[in-house]
Amino acid sequence: MKYVLKRLLQAIPILWVIYTITFLMVVTVPGNPFQQADRQIPEGIQRALEARYEIDNNWRYYWQFLAGAVRLDFGPSFQYRDWTNSQIIADALPVSLTLGLSAMTLAIVFGVPAGVLSAVRRNSWLDMGTLVLVLIGVSLPTFVTGTVLLLAFAMSLSWLPVGGWGRLDQIVLPALTLSLPFMAYITRLTRLGMLDVLGSDYIRTAKAKGIGRQRVIWKHALKNAFLPVLSFLGPAFAQAMTGSFVVEKLFNVPGLGQHFVNSVLNLDRGLIMATVMVYSALLVGMNLLVDVLYSTVDPRVRLSE
Amino acid sequence: MTDAVGNITLYEEPALPARGSRAWQRFRRHRLAMGSALFLGLLLFTLLATLPWTSTRYDAQTLELNRHPPTLAHPAGFDTLGRDLLVRCLFGGVISFSVGLGAAGLSVTVGVLWGAIAALAGGRIDNAMMRLVDILYGLPYILLVILMKVAFEQPLTYLIGDRQIASIVILFIAIGSVSWLTMARVIRGQVLSLRETAFVEAARAAGAGSGTILVRHLLPNLVGPIVVYATLTVPQAILQESFLSFLGIGVAPPVPTWGSLAAEGVAAINTVTSFWWILFFPSLFLGVTLLALNFVGDGLRDAFDPRTAN
Numbered sequence: 358m359k360y361v362l363k364r365l366l367q368a369i370p371i372l373w374v375i376y377t378i379t380f381l382m383v384v385t386v387p388g389n390p391f392q393q394a395d396r397q398i399p400e401g402i403q404r405a406l407e408a409r410y411e412i413d414n415n416w417r418y419y420w421q422f423l424a425g426a427v428r429l430d431f432g433p434s435f436q437y438r439d440w441t442n443s444q445i446i447a448d449a450l451p452v453s454l455t456l457g458l459s460a461m462t463l464a465i466v467f468g469v470p471a472g473v474l475s476a477v478r479r480n481s482w483l484d485m486g487t488l489v490l491v492l493i494g495v496s497l498p499t500f501v502t503g504t505v506l507l508l509a510f511a512m513s514l515s516w517l518p519v520g521g522w523g524r525l526d527q528i529v530l531p532a533l534t535l536s537l538p539f540m541a542y543i544t545r546l547t548r549l550g551m552l553d554v555l556g557s558d559y560i561r562t563a564k565a566k567g568i569g570r571q572r573v574i575w576k577h578a579l580k581n582a583f584l585p586v587l588s589f590l591g592p593a594f595a596q597a598m599t600g601s602f603v604v605e606k607l608f609n610v611p612g613l614g615q616h617f618v619n620s621v622l623n624l625d626r627g628l629i630m631a632t633v634m635v636y637s638a639l640l641v642g643m644n645l646l647v648d649v650l651y652s653t654v655d656p657r658v659r660l661s662e
Numbered sequence: 663m664t665d666a667v668g669n670i671t672l673y674e675e676p677a678l679p680a681r682g683s684r685a686w687q688r689f690r691r692h693r694l695a696m697g698s699a700l701f702l703g704l705l706l707f708t709l710l711a712t713l714p715w716t717s718t719r720y721d722a723q724t725l726e727l728n729r730h731p732p733t734l735a736h737p738a739g740f741d742t743l744g745r746d747l748l749v750r751c752l753f754g755g756v757i758s759f760s761v762g763l764g765a766a767g768l769s770v771t772v773g774v775l776w777g778a779i780a781a782l783a784g785g786r787i788d789n790a791m792m793r794l795v796d797i798l799y800g801l802p803y804i805l806l807v808i809l810m811k812v813a814f815e816q817p818l819t820y821l822i823g824d825r826q827i828a829s830i831v832i833l834f835i836a837i838g839s840v841s842w843l844t845m846a847r848v849i850r851g852q853v854l855s856l857r858e859t860a861f862v863e864a865a866r867a868a869g870a871g872s873g874t875i876l877v878r879h880l881l882p883n884l885v886g887p888i889v890v891y892a893t894l895t896v897p898q899a900i901l902q903e904s905f906l907s908f909l910g911i912g913v914a915p916p917v918p919t920w921g922s923l924a925a926e927g928v929a930a931i932n933t934v935t936s937f938w939w940i941l942f943f944p945s946l947f948l949g950v951t952l953l954a955l956n957f958v959g960d961g962l963r964d965a966f967d968p969r970t971a972n
Contacts, residue, residue: 371797378801382813496897496952498904498921501945504928508936595802602804603905607928617805618909621812629809636802 361649368641372634376423379633383626384415422630431631436623442631445616450635452522453612456605457598459528460535461590464597468540469579469586472547476555476582477574487544494541503534503607520609531608535601539593543586550582584655591647595640685886688965695961698954705951709755716753721745721916729930729937739939742930747923747940751947754918758900758948761834761919765899766892768838773845774888778880780846781853782872792850795843803840807902810836811911829914833906837899845891852884886966893959897952904948920948 425432431442475484493502510530511519521527554560555578563573602614613632620628690696728744730736741747780791811832819828856862857880865879904921906912912922927941 374797375801379809382809385813385817492953493949495956496949497945498901498908498924498948500905500908500928501924501941501949504931504941508931592799596804603908606909618808618911621808622911624812633802633805633809636805640802 361645364645364648368638368645371641372637373423375637376426376630376634379630380419380422383629386624422627426631426634431634432627435625435627436620442628445628446613446631446635449611449613449616452610453598453601453605453614456528456531456535456601456610456612457594459532460597460601461539461594463532463536464539464543464593465590467536468543469547469583471540472544473551473574473579473582475544476548476551479552487548491541491544494537494539499534499538499603500607502537503530503604506530506534507607520607522610522612527608531601531604531610534607535597535604539597542589542593546586546589547579547582550585551578554578554582580654584651587647587651587654591644592640595636595643598636598639685965689961692961692964694957695964698957698961702951702954702958705755705954706759709752709759712752713756716749716756719746719749720753720918722749729940731937732939739937739943741923741926741940742937747943750918750923751920751943754920754923754944755947755951757830757913757917758903758920758951759896761830761837761903761913762896762900764831764834765838765841766895768834769842769845769895770888770892771842772839773842773891774849774881774884776842777846777849777851778853778876778884781850781857782876788850792847795846798840799843801840804902804905806840807836808906808909808911810839811906826914826917829912830917833903833913834899837902841895841898845888845895848887848891849884852887853880856880856883890959890963890966893955893962897955897959900948900952900955920944920951924948 422432429443431446434440434442434445437445471487471490475481475487478484507519507530510517517530518524518527551574555574560573560578563577564570568577601610601612602618604610605612605614606618613635616628617632617636619625620632722745724740724744726744728740729742730740730744732739736746737748739747741750776791776795780788783791814835815829815832818832819825822828822831862875862879865875870878900920903912903919904924907919907922908925908928912925913919915922923944924941927937927944930937930940
């Protein structure tokens with residue numbers, strides 16, 4: 358408990374540094390949403406607009422945005438009138454979280470058993486099959502695998518919808534696409550871990566004691582082989598949620614990733630910083646969660662530092 | 663020969679006789695990695711040999727031939743603007759590799775220097791430097807790449823004077839500057855243990871300074887992890903470039919990369935007629951190359967660290 362509190366306190370300066378880095382980069386970009394080449398605004402109005410959105414003074418903006426961010430108020434949106442950035446995030450974040458969570462669930466549910474089985478039956482057709490899956494997941498960008506899945510399941514077979522969001526069947530394809538690289542990694546890590554563990558003494562002891570083969574594999578061995586997977590899961594969860602903009606764009610899912618890419622292209626600095634802060638907070642939180650989980654799975658790890 | 667193999671032959675030099683040649687022998691026994699290295703060598707040779715030809719022709723249009731399916735003379739067909747896809751794939755490969763190698767080079771340089779300096783300095787400096795690495799680890803790095811690309815492209819264009827080159831350079835700078843963290847951690851760990859060995863102590867006793875020790879005595883012993891991580895960073899960088907291309911913030915058109923070609927292929931897919939070759943050939947080049955690079959990386963890791971080989 359004390360450890361969790363300490364880590365949460367440490368997160369504050371981390372987030373502050375991230376905010377500052379982001380701010381500096383955003384300020385470096387020349388221009389803002391109110392300066393557009395195709396629609397010249399008189400200079401007076403331009404200045405009034407900048408004053409209205411309080412971006413005429415960088416130093417003041419820095420502190421003002423920070424003060425707002427602490428209260429989860431990220432200011433008014435520059436792009437969408439009558440929306441605040443907090444409303445946009447509240448709208449889009451659940452979508453990205455749902456997508457990321459379902460993708461990671463798929464990755465674990467298929468990846469871990471695949472890794473275990475391919476380690477137990479080394480060099481069998483099952484091992485080769487999972488190898489092919491792993492290779493595809495590692496070597497093709499998600500927009501290519503996603504397109505292939507679209508062609509197969511949505512266009513040729515018409516089993517699933519092409520895109521959109523809101524119904525249950527609309528989650529399947531994007532979640533599957535997003536999960537492939539993670540599934541590949543988890544399979545590989547589990548397989549390596551299992552191969553390592555299966556040769557160790559305590560497994561031989563467990564077998565010698567007469568414990569059933571399945572029990573040895575799935576309980577005794579997997580518990581230790583899962584540790585490297587667990588430490589991969591923290592960053593992976595965060596990546597699945599932040600790295601989903603490609604999948605979101607391909608399947609037209611109204612998630613936060615789309616907003617981030619658009620905000621960068623539109624130089625909408627309020628939304629850029631808001632999304633970066635939300636993503637970073639997610640990442641920091643996920644890493645903390647994994648560290649805590651790690652100590653409950655592996656009692657040898659003490660959380661005191 | 664290839665970069666990977668070319669690097670390996672370096673260790674056959676007398677500087678590192680026993681360990682280097684053992685690693686080389688182990689690598690040669692790794693069939694898949696060896697085959698991949700050969701394939702990469704051939705591929706790079708083809709890409710570079712055809713470069714004088716492809717670099718002038720990658721943008722040549724024949725409008726009547728747009729979306730023309732593959733023929734014997736043009737085995738990869740034509741893209742949506744009537745450009746020979748094979749020529750574009752070959753030239754795009756050069757650009758993709760430049761981004762990958764540039765990013766890997768940058769990330770290795772920064773990572774090695776950062777990790778080694780932190781370990782050699784020790785104490786408070788080491789603490790502060792590694793703390794910063796921890797913080798950066800917590801950053802959503804793809805967002806950073808996108809931000810950096812957009813933020814620094816204009817100043818760099820102004821500096822270099824060429825929009826195309828600037829957009830390639832900023833790509834590998836952006837990707838490279840977020841991917842050195844693991845490298846720094848690994849190198850720091852290695853240097854920390856090497857620092858305590860007898861031969862470093864002997865060098866120090868003989869009056870060698872920190873810089874000399876780092877360059878003459880530590881770096882040769884760090885070659886293993888450096889080569890492994892560099893080879894694994896190249897495919898990562900190429901993959902990230904493809905994501906940026908798909909989002910429309912990659913290398914400025916009309917210069918192709920495998921990523922942007924594949925992204926054009928995705929855009930060409932529709933329900934009525936599928937122009938499969940526009941997606942298939944770039945994806946094939948991209949996928950097979952990334953696979954080969956990953957195999958070589960894995961093979962090198964097994965060769966340098968026999969503990970992980972099974």
